[in-house]
Structure formats: C-alpha cells, structure tokens
Amino acid sequence: MNRQELFEQIRQQQSFLCVGLDTDLKKIPADLLQTADPQYEFNRRIIDATRQYAVAYKINTAFYEVYGAKGWESMRKTVAYLPNNAFKIADAKRGDIGNTSEMYAEAFLKQIGFDAITLSPYMGEDSISPYYQYAGKWAIILGLTSNKGSADLQLKAQGDGYFYETVLKTAQTWGNTNNTMFVIGATQPAYFERVRQLVPEHFLLVPGVGAQGGDLHAICAAGLNSHCGLLVNSSRNIIYAGKDMNDFEYKAQKAAENLQMEMAGILKSKGLI
Secondary structure, eight states: OOHHHHHHHHHHHTOOEEEEOOOOTTTSOGGGGGSSOHHHHHHHHHHHHHTTTOSEEEEETHHHHTTHHHHHHHHHHHHHHSOTTSEEEEEEEEOOOHHHHHHHHIIIIIIIOOSEEEEOOTTOGGGTGGGGGSTTOEEEEEEEOSSTTHHHHTTSEETTEEHHHHHHHHHTTTSOTTTEEEEEOTTOGGGHHHHHHHSSSSEEEEOOBSTTOBOHHHHHHHHOBTTBOEEEEEOHHHHTSOOSTTTHHHHHHHHHHHHHHHHHHHHHHTTOO
16 A cells, blocks of 8 residues: 555545554453453454554554463454455564565565554664565654653754654665655654645655644644545554443444544545545
C-alpha cells in the first residue's frame, strides 16, 4: 500500500483512525479467558466492531511476546483476521544492526504479514534500510514521542533546534513518502507545526489520543497535509470502552464511530473528502 492508496482508503472510509490492539488479558472480559485463545477472541470481536470506522490497526507486540509461542500465534491469527483493506502496523519498536534487522524485517513484514513496523533510528541508516527491501511495506520511525522521557533526548537542545529535528531531517533521506512514516505523539501538539515544516509530505502515526490526553483538533490544525498525512491511534479508549461481555463490543463500536465521525467532519472542512 503506497501513500496514494492509503489516502484513497482514508477518503473512502472518511477516517484516519488507527485502532490499537494492545490486548491485556487482565483487562478483557473474564468470560473470554475460558476460550481457547482469549487474546485472539477478544481481538476478533473488537475488529468486527470497529472495521467500518478504522483504516488501520496497530498491534503492540509486547502484549503478545510476553506469552511466548502462544502469544505469537495469537498475534499471527489477529493479523490474518484483519480486513484486507486495513493498514496493519507492528508496534515493535525494533532497531538493531543490519543482519539482525533483516531477520526482524522478514519476521514481521513477510512471515506475519504486517504492512509496517515501528523502528528506533538510534543506530542509524543501516538499522533501518533492511525494512525497505519489501515492496509496499513501511518503516515507521520514532520521531517525537508522548512519554515523559522524550525530554531526555528528543527534546534536548541541539544547535538552533532539538535532537528530534535532526532525526526527522536525517531519517527522511533513508526512504521516501511511500515507505516512511514518523511517530509523533499526540501530547506534543505544540511541535506539530515544526514537524510539518521538516516533513511536509510524510504520513505521521500519532498515538496518544484518548487515554493519554491528546487533542484531535489541535493535532489536525497543524498536522494535516494534502494527503491527510495522519494516522491517529486510539487504543484503551476504544478496546476497553466496555468492561462486560454484554457491552464491550457495542461500546468499542460507539467509541470508534464517534472518533470516525469527528474525523470525517475535519476531513470535509479541509476539502479532503
């Protein structure tokens, strides 16, 4: 899926919503724990409830890797169940030397079938380039994150700017707008205007809307571009909107629908649909 194809999917669904499947067995309805594969069963129902409203899904791999082989199988089955037209993101935050990256790239982009993977750029270009070997796949590079610790390195002054600016300037030369996105946290709205100056045409993956307090309209005011250019992720506010077997699917659906309707209004106001 290239940049134009992703934009066409956004226009078709009138949404740039990414649903995060950070599935914690301690938080799902207790009755699901009696099923053969509780993570997959929960995910399957969430996907069915939200597929009409989401253009992308992001799987935080840590929530699956913690369960060893069983967790990897739950993740594989979840990816296989996702709609064919959904953009599938492995939130794995890998970043290692070239030959190791080659193995990670094959595992996530070929064997499991994700469309994209989140990556740490700290080790440089040769840690990212193996992911570009797969046509139609994306590297999503950490730029400016939502966590408190982002101030430790990303927001360290460097010359006339910040370290994250060096990351964006440098990393955008490794790929192109059809295979490279950047993670920019939703709780950093004050920096979006500068981010767009540095990477005006790239897609941004924006986590942090909802439980982390990110404001959708503040992000869009500075972050939208001519191809939308945003995938806004919401995890906990959607998948845990309901706690009980009787309502968790319905409440997830309504939470996703509410965000999609808000996004549709923004897209229309900007003349993008």
